[in-house]
Amino acid sequence: MPVREAVRRLVALRAFISLPNRAVQVPEFSPETVRDLCRVRLGIEGLATLWAAENATPKLVKLLRKLLRREIECAGKSDFSGVLGANRAFHFVIYEAAGSETLLPCIEMLWLQIGPYFGVLNGHPSLGRYLYEHERIIERLEEQDGPGAKAAISRHITMAAEDIIASWPKHASATHSGAQQSNEPASSDIDGFVATAKSGRREA
Structure with a gap:
């Protein structure tokens, strides 16, 4: 796809906004926008996870555990970009396992809109908890517990939205002043999860 056409598509999907000088930029941060995206994600991604649990296979669970290990490894190396990619x-x-060709494009559109905000979570104290949440989601899928998997993904999405909203003022202030944010995790949560994963233990 030509670059110009790709940009037009992203503007249409509200991932970018078009400026008078033909430039584009990420939409300005708005807590209301994040909350609205969260509400919609809860409905659509929650439903996809419910359906994925009904279709869950050992192969799916194995792949998700592999991706979780990749997240853990990236977190342990303070590779936030790697964490985002694995996430x-x-x-x-999971969403592809739902088997819905209708839901997936909707979810992709939502991620295009929420994606630019994930950067504020670099070094956030909740990063370790996100990894724990992924473990809980896998467990519910492995049990083919649809309602449980939906509840787990809903907690995960809600926590991320709340953290983005709470972290944005500090992020905006640091960006405005030219301060450099640290790439080091801000909490021992990640270290604890990495150590737990390596020892093969899980929390109840």
Whole structure:
């Protein structure tokens, strides 16, 4: 797809906004927008996860555990870009398992809109909890517990939205002043999860 056409498509999907000088930019941050995206994600991604649980196979669970290990490895190396990539892969493996050609494009559109905000979570204390949440989601899928899987993904999405909203003022202030954000995790949560994963233990 030509670059110009790709940009037009992203503008149409509201991932970018078009400026008078023909330039484009990410939409300005708005707590209301994040909350609205969260509500819609809860409905659509929750439903996809419910259906994925009904279709769950040992092969799906094995792949999700592999992706979770990749997230853990990236987190342990403070590779936030790697964490984001593995996180996206983790979620979309689940959504593809729902088997709905209608839901998937809707979810992709939502991720195009929420994606630019994920950067504020770099070094956030909740990063370790996100990894724990992924473990819980896998467990519910392995049990083919649709309602449980939907509840787990809903907690996960809600927590991320709340953290983005709470973190944005600090992020905006640091960006405005030219301050450099640290790439180091801001909490021992990640270290604890990495150590737990390596020892093969899980929380109840």
